[in-house]
Amino acid sequence: MCIPWKRHIAAALLLICLPLLVIGCGGGGGGGGTRTISGVATKGPIVGGLISVYRLTTAGARGALIGSGTTGADGNYAVKIPASVTGPVVVTVTGQPGATYLSETTGQQVPFTAAESFSAAVDNFNPAVPVTVSPLTEAAFEKLPLILAQKPGTITTEVLQSSVVAANNQVGDLFNVTDILAPPAGNAAYVAALTVIDQMIVDSKATGSVTDTTAVTTIINQAVADVSTSAPAYQTFAQLFTISATEAVAADPSLTTVVGNLTQSVTNPPAEPNFSDVTAPSVVTGLTATTYALNATTSAVVLNWNPSTDNIAVAGYDIYRDGGKVGSSTTTSFTDPAVTPNVTYSYTVVAFDAAGNFAAASAPLSVKPNQTSLNVTVSGSLSSDLLSRLDILAPTAPTSLTAVTTALTGTTSSVALSWAAATDTVGVTGYEVYRDGVKLATVASTSYTDPSVTSAITYAYTVKAFDAAGNRSDFSTALSVTPNRPSLGVTVSGQVNTGP
Incomplete structure (x- = not known):
């Protein structure tokens, strides 16, 4: 197969502007203790890469350096930053002497040079939530300033956070990945996206004019800058991605379905949201729950609520249990699959739109799954329908x-x-x-x-x-x-x- 890289690489290389990584002394000041930000840097796993953590400025750029470290043999990292740091941050992995990444398509360790880097923007740092840094998060980070430029008025912390969410979600929607900051391990769609991107890099190097990941990264970033099938940069990206996807499936037929879904998404991308929108959806109301026992020690909780409204459209809902996010839904229902009976949980639901605007949380709903009842409706009173309470068997498959x-x-x-x-x-x-x-x-x-x-x-x-x-x-x-x-x-x- 003839890979049409030569006519694209020269233009791509001219558009590459490698950032200068300036590392200051002190790492964000002393005193007040520290917290740890951790996760994985991957293209496959990046070994021996330099990890730098920065504050995120309201322009969508790296601000003050607040911590640094090195990725381990599995690509994982853990960096201490001042305990006072909250809100938006940026995690960047940069190549250095001896750093490598694992090629998904060749199985070989490949040098990760000082010319190469990926960044991930986080809307609200939480030490309990790992942060993945990958080519997908890099594309979202490059998209962020373009989204902020469309926002009217002053860029507040809230607007910055919503823009980070919008950028990450747009790239996730494009590559069929629900959360690009979550670890790729076990996520078939994420692994497939990284595999096809790696094949693009391998193909680009076959011309002899490219020696690292920067040309492919630039092509992806330029495509994400304007996700439109009529945009020349996006057409180039979609063409090269489709060719590499075909090669990846030929090399590993087990990827046929997931890569096929991915290619369908890339060639028919979701429309760009109206990023100038700063109006949040209405607060979720009418939250109710039904619980049913799975076995003697676990129960499930089925949540339902009234639909929110928005000036444009509601994109989905985030569901929280005891203050921690347990999932998202594009409908007005969600099942928390396994909780402990006779323990009281507090659930809230938050509506959001495509521009990353979040409503305030719904009124909390206390739910206590009852071990002796197989189906208890929680909305002020218990269900008395014995038949439905005993229904734990699924229908037959159509x-x-x-x-x-x-x-x-x-x-x-x-x-x-x-x-x-x-x-x-x-x-x-x-x-x-x-x-x-x-x-x-x-x-x-x-x-x-x-x-x-x-x-x-x-x-x-x-x-x-x-x-x-x-x-x-x-x-x-x-x-x-x-x-x-x-x-x-x-x-x-x-x-x-x-x-x-």
């Missing part, structure tokens, strides 16, 4: 999933799905429909139409059933559907009819 595709335009189609009804000991409440592992919709019937997909691309559809107690079935057997551009009605039931 079967006989079929699809009919219909051409809408020369490039888009719809996909009408149908399946056989699942069964349940009490009753099936509805179904969740997924495309390529991403939930599309929740329906009460045994059919759903995916309104618009790209023709001539293969998609994998699955369906889950659920009941009123929140029990969910296994996925149905996946159905591969390839809308055929010339054919306006393609019935898919075991194989695709390619039409005339």
Whole structure:
């Protein structure tokens, strides 16, 4: 395969401006004790890299140096900073003599030179939460000043924090990673993104004109600066990413699904949010909970609340248990999967929008899962429905999933799905429909139409059933559907009819 790097590398290299890393003395002053910021620096894991921690300025740049250290043999780091430091910080890993990173595609240790660095912006430093530094966090850090430039008025700490969240979320949405600051280990989407980026770096070096990661980093950063398929920089990035994704899958077929989902996201990126928005969503109201026992020592808590409103749109909700974030949801429900019965927990929910504006927390809800009751509704009184309290069995998985595709335009189609009804000991409440592992919709019937997909691309559809107690079935057997551009009605039931 001919890799079209030569016509892109020269332009990319001209646009690289390597920051001068100026390390002052004193590391942020003495007195008042210290706290530790920790995490992992990875492209794979970066060994022997210089870690520097800075305050984050309201311009989205590195401010005062407050601590430094070195990454270990697994890429992990732990740096002491003054205990007085709160709010936004930047963690930067820079190459130095002897530093290396592990190439995901070749399995070899590669020099990580002084010309190379990645940074991660953190909206509110918490010593209990690890901070990953990677090419994804570097792209978000480079995006941050561009977001701040769109904010009206004075940049307050709150606006800076919301902008950090918005930058990190935008890059996460682009690469299918929920939290780019969380450790990549065990996160298939994050590992896949880093693998394809590593393949891009390997391909760039094959030309002989590139010797490190800086050209690829620049191409990614320029693409994230304007996430639009009409932008030339983004077109270059998407083209090179797709080529490297194909090579990564050829080398490791186990990555086929996750890299396929990733490529779909990169080639059809989410629209840029309105970053000038500084209005937070309304406070969540109507928070209620239902608990049910999983076994003698653990219970689950199902939370529901009223939808918030926003001047543009609510992007999602963060859920907190006893002040610590336990997850996020794009719907008005969330299941905390395993807590201890007979212990009282306090839950709150915070709405946020795409620009990173956060509402105040909802009124706290105290929940005490009762070990002797398998399903207790917590909203002022206990449920007396014995049947629902005894329902701990999931429905059967849906079967006989079929699809009919219909051409809408020369490039888009719809996909009408149908399946056989699942069964349940009490009753099936509805179904969740997924495309390529991403939930599309929740329906009460045994059919759903995916309104618009790209023709001539293969998609994998699955369906889950659920009941009123929140029990969910296994996925149905996946159905591969390839809308055929010339054919306006393609019935898919075991194989695709390619039409005339």
